[in-house]
Amino acid sequence: MSDQVYTLRIQRNTRRDDGTMDTKWDEFQVKATPLTPVLNLLEDVKGNQDGSLTFRQSCRSAICGSCAMRIGGKTRLACKTQIGEVVDENNTVQITAQQNSPVIKDLAVDITKFFSKVHQIKPFLQEGSESAEEVDDTAFDQVNHVTQCIMCACCYSDCTMAEVSDEFVGPAALAKAFRFISDPREGKKSDRLKVLSNDHGIWSCARCTMCVAVCPKDVKPMEAIVKLRTRAMDAGNMDNYGAKHAQAFHGDITSSGSLNEALILNRTLGVVGALGEMGAALHLAKKGKIPSPFPHKIENLDEVQAIYNELEKNPLDVETKAENAVPE
Numbered sequence: 454m455s456d457q458v459y460t461l462r463i464q465r466n467t468r469r470d471d472g473t474m475d476t477k478w479d480e481f482q483v484k485a486t487p488l489t490p491v492l493n494l495l496e497d498v499k500g501n502q503d504g505s506l507t508f509r510q511s512c513r514s515a516i517c518g519s520c521a522m523r524i525g526g527k528t529r530l531a532c533k534t535q536i537g538e539v540v541d542e543n544n545t546v547q548i549t550a551q552q553n554s555p556v557i558k559d560l561a562v563d564i565t566k567f568f569s570k571v572h573q574i575k576p577f578l579q580e581g582s583e584s585a586e587e588v589d590d591t592a593f594d595q596v597n598h599v600t601q602c603i604m605c606a607c608c609y610s611d612c613t614m615a616e617v618s619d620e621f622v623g624p625a626a627l628a629k630a631f632r633f634i635s636d637p638r639e640g641k642k643s644d645r646l647k648v649l650s651n652d653h654g655i656w657s658c659a660r661c662t663m664c665v666a667v668c669p670k671d672v673k674p675m676e677a678i679v680k681l682r683t684r685a686m687d688a689g690n691m692d693n694y695g696a697k698h699a700q701a702f703h704g705d706i707t708s709s710g711s712l713n714e715a716l717i718l719n720r721t722l723g724v725v726g727a728l729g730e731m732g733a734a735l736h737l738a739k740k741g742k743i744p745s746p747f748p749h750k751i752e753n754l755d756e757v758q759a760i761y762n763e764l765e766k767n768p769l770d771v772e773t774k775a776e777n778a779v780p781e
């Protein structure tokens with residue numbers, strides 16, 4: 454395969470003495486085949502054009518997670534991403550630092566916050582009364598894909614909830630929590646589920662699927678979160694907005710086949726909480742967007758109920774197809 458000229462448009466960041474960030478864009482031309490990893494090209498630039506370009510790398514083999522950065526609008530591992538996959542029609546690609554973590558310089562970010570989330574969920578087995586004596590292969594199958602996580606933070610960088618909430622535990626840490634809750638040797642599963650049901654845990658995920666789409670190891674964090682929600686509710690953790698909303702949603706669909714949007718807020722937040730949303734409701738009312746509070750029964754409701762009955766007998770093992778999760 455012959456060499457072509459590619460343009461790397463790289464965001465350069467330098468922190469000023471007063472703590473603010475000086476940001477500019479630099480463009481570098483490099484020659485490579487379409488199969489060349491972006492990391493090689495960054496090394497080429499650093500070695501031959503601008504030695505001050507700053508980025509992280511270590512294993513060069515998609516193992517250590519160090520080289521995660523935003524390449525062509527998604528967070529990816531630079532060592533695993535071939536330049537031909539990500540350039541536009543002008544053979545140009547834009548490269549910036551990860552999101553949701555403070556930038557130190559150029560493409561290197563401070564990953565302290567990301568790892569503090571992982572520490573928060575206690576990433577180790579705990580002794581306790583719920584620990585099983587024996588472990589079989591089935592238990593390992595449950596956690597196998599989650600243990601492939603390399604802590605690269607690609608998911609955290611592109612997580613839409615992490616973008617708006619510093620407190621959200623985040624996809625990688627929640628996937629890690631699933632790994633321990635699913636391990637028969639874990640002695641404090643109930644305690645874990647209770648903590649994760651609180652604010653900023655499993656119910657804060659917006660199910661945007663970005664973490665599934667960008668994970669380079671196919672960990673599918675959102676699926677772990679969905680399974681944690683089911684386990685948390687099965688364990689009786691119902692006194693939170695997320696579980697109440699899920700219960701109200703389930704009630705509406707099984708009884709009428711459609712959501713009663715006028716009343717679901719009340720059933721999720723309670724009367725007092727719903728009153729707190731009156732401002733937004735009045736705004737919607739002015740625009741003629743308040744739905745009817747009377748339930749609307751769909752035709753063929755029996756078919757919806759038959760689906761629910763079947764799901765209750767044979768629950769789905771949730772599976773999201775990463776490649777179809779979001780448009781490129």
Ligand code: SF4
Binds near residue numbers: 657659
């Ligand atoms: S699905 Fe949830 S955890 Fe994953 S990126 Fe979206 S909001 Fe974040």
Ligand code: SF4
Binds near residue numbers: 624
């Ligand atoms: S879940 Fe995937 S994207 Fe997130 S840290 Fe682990 S390997 Fe990286």
Ligand code: FES
Binds near residue numbers: 511513515521531532
């Ligand atoms: S350098 Fe280790 S994952 Fe890319």
